[in-house]
Structure formats: structure tokens, C-alpha cells
Amino acid sequence: MLHIKCPHCGMRSQNEFSYGGDASVKRPELGKDISDQDWNNFVYNRKSLRGKHWELWQHLAGCRQWIKVERDTGSHEIFKTLKAEEEIS
């Protein structure tokens, strides 16, 4: 089982969280020229590589906050967690 350190609540089991996908994906900025390819990349295309992966999780059965988690997709090791508004360094 994964154990995720929620930045608000501390270490909790995977059961309390739900997954939200790749956290590095950025929505195209409004008011600028946005190509179909930009939208396509935002909505559908994902790198989904083996190794370190920044992803969104929601502490659904806890504080209900969205958080960012850096996890290895091969070993499932978790390196770092951030609040949703904190930038990935």
C-alpha cells in the first residue's frame, strides 16, 4: 500500500486519496493564440514515463485538498509532496 504524506494532515494511507493525473500539465492561457495541438497536448497527450512523476492526488477522505506528489512510477517510492498552489521546483 502507498503511504502519502499530505502536506496538511501528515502521513496517511492510500485508501484516503484519489488520483488526479500528471501535475505538470498546464492549461493553455486564455486570451492568447492557442492551436489545436496545444489543446490536444493539454487534454489528451501525456508522457507517462517510467521513473519520477509529479502527479495530483486529492485527500478525498481527509482534508479534501488537492496536493502534488512526486512518485516513482516504477518503484512507487514517494519523494516529495507539495500543496496544490506550490510550484514544482
Add this chain to the structure above:
Amino acid sequence: MQKYSVFSLIKNALSNHENWDLAWKDPTPKKEYDVVIIGGGGHGLATAYYLAKEHNITNVAIIEKGWIGGGNVGRNTTIIRSNYMYDENALFSEFGMNLWRKMSQDLNYNVMFSPRGIINLAHSDAQMNVYARRGNSMRLNGIDAVLLNREQVKEIIPMADFSENVRFPIFGGLMQPSAGTARHDAVAWGYARQADSMGVDIIQNCEVIGFDISAGKVNGIRTSRGEIKTKKIGLCVAGSTNILAEKLNMTLPIETHLLQACVSEPVKPVLDNVVTFGAGHFYISQSDKGEMVMGGDLDGYNSYAQRGNLPTLQHVLTEGIAMMPFLSKLKMLRTWGGIMDMSMDGSPIIDKTHIEGLYLNCGWCYGGFKATPASGWTFAHTIAQDRVHELNAGYSLNRFNTGHLLDEKGLGTKTWIS
């Protein structure tokens, strides 16, 4: 090639089975091939077989990092079906059903195809309406579908929970009587043996390190066993699609996720069909050895681990016990996991790419095994003719650009939410 038959069995029994030919060879890679298939799973092996059989292209190599049949073709729950509503999925899958029906004879290899029928259970009036619509669509496409009421389901699977006060009462179900199961390893081995006999080189323990592409054209690949020249590459690597796509500087509408399955200890015959739970994601059948074969949801986060986590297994088996309470008495024999190429609309991709000579076969989500023959057949056509067949025209990569999604299950862009 030695033909497998009762006579060859008796003949070899007399010599203590010491004189059987090897089912396939272990060749050293040649300098150049007409076509290189990357991935020695079910789809890759089937593609090579149909390239040789249907298109007379035999100077073909299958490059496999591990051993053939060691990925998802050896890890699935062996279900074969064509109970789809959308024309693209229904016609493609039903074409595959016809290949399944004659596969053992075609390959001279007993794949133990068992058309035992699949029943999708319904747990509300609304779900019965949805099933009626899907069943009618299937029948319009020439696929057998029978809508069952509660009593009819009870007659077929009496061990399901038919008590009154349950959270998800059984209202009925949709049955495809011609669906079934097959021996998954035999499918890989049967395709491998025939492809090998027609001249295809099956190269195992050979990892693809990079691609040689210039001016938008394929020239070859670099592998752990040397460089191989080729003008055409077919990518059939399921859960490793994203890893190879990165080497090609492509980003695809695919995420790699972990899917678990499990079998119980063997018990006497109790379940004749494949049955799926309609209020969640759980499916079950009984193997010829008597094990209950079960599976359900993805673990739900990107993963290449090929082994699962307990919370998902618990969740899936809770659904199973809600559907068939006797399962709670069984001991679990084995659990395992495989990595799935989850596409963003839940349907696969079999298409050409922007690189000339590079062909893509991925996005099989939960349903790769049943598609093995149809996928191999249409992918072989796409590679040989350099154009898609009408059967896989709907499985284009460009549909994500144009909005022509095949979202049969209505899961949107997050197919891992179910």
C-alpha cells in the same frame, strides 16, 4: 514444420517425447529486414504471422526485450467477446471472433477456445434499457445478443446473490452466447510457431535502444544486439508504448497503468460462463483447472510496476463477493499485475504515424487479449499496404485532434477513473 496431431503425439510418445522439434528457433538478428515488429506479445506475434500469411512478407523480425508471451498475453483473464455498441468496435471485434473460431485449426495449435458466453449483469431498470440498446446494436451488426430477465439469469448462474435486500439486486443481464475464453499462452505460442515456420525471426532478449530516423523516414533500429536496417517498424509494445514514444519524440494520448488479476484455489465446476458485475468493475470465469479467474479495476495511478497493491484487490473482490457471496469462502491462489496502455477514450490506436514507415498499435486498455487476432490482421494490412484497412479506420491516432473519439464506455479523458 512438424504437424501436431494425435498421430504425432502417439509416435513421439513411443520415443519418450525426446524427438519433438523446437516450436521456434533462436536466430541471430540479420543486418536487414523488410519489416521489424517491436514487441513479442500476442499482437506482435499475430502481426508477424498475418504479414507472412496474408501478405507474403516473410523477411520479418520480432524484437522482444524479454521472452515472447511474457507480458500481457500471459497476464490477462483470457476473455474473448465482441459485445460492443459502436460500429467501429463491434465490426472489428466480430471480425476477430471469426478468427478465434478457426484459430486452433488455422495455427495447428490447440488454443482451447471455449465459447461459453458472457453475461453482463444489470442492477437497475435504467441499466436494462442501456443493455437492450447495446444488444440491439450488436444484433444489427450481426453479433449474437440475448437480453435476460432476472429469472433467466438465475437459471444460468444460480450461485449469484438473488436475495431481495441487497445493495445491487440483479435485474437481468445481457448475454453474448458466442463469447468465451481461450488458453492465452497457447495463442502466443501458436502464432510464434507458425510465424517462425514461415520465415519470421523471433529475436528474444533484445532491447530496442533507439531509432534511426532521417528526413521523416524510418531507416532502422538500434538494439542491444546490434543495429538492424529496415524501412518499416511496427510498434506493438502495450504498456511500454510511452517509453518507446519518448525515444521517437512523440507524446501520445496514452497513460501507462497497472491492472491486477487473481485466481482462487481450484474448486469443482460451478460457473459455466464469464460474468461481469454491472454496478462496478469485476469479472469472473472458471478455468478448466477449476480456479476462479477474477479481475476488475486498475490500481488507478500511473505505474510500470507489474505488480499491484492490496487496496484495489480488496475493492475488486468486495464487488465479487457482493455478486457471488460464495467467493468469500475461497482461498486466493495467485495475484499478479500487468501494465496497460490506457488510451484517452478507452479505444485502441492502429494507425500510421507522421514518420514514414513507423506504424503504431497501442491503447488496448482492458481489452487487448480478445483483440489479438483482429489487431494482428489489421496491423499487418496497415503495414503491408501502407494504408489502414476499413476495419481499423476508426482507430486512428488523429481522432484525438479531430474529436472523433470512440468513447464507448463514456469515461472521458481519464480512463483510469471508473
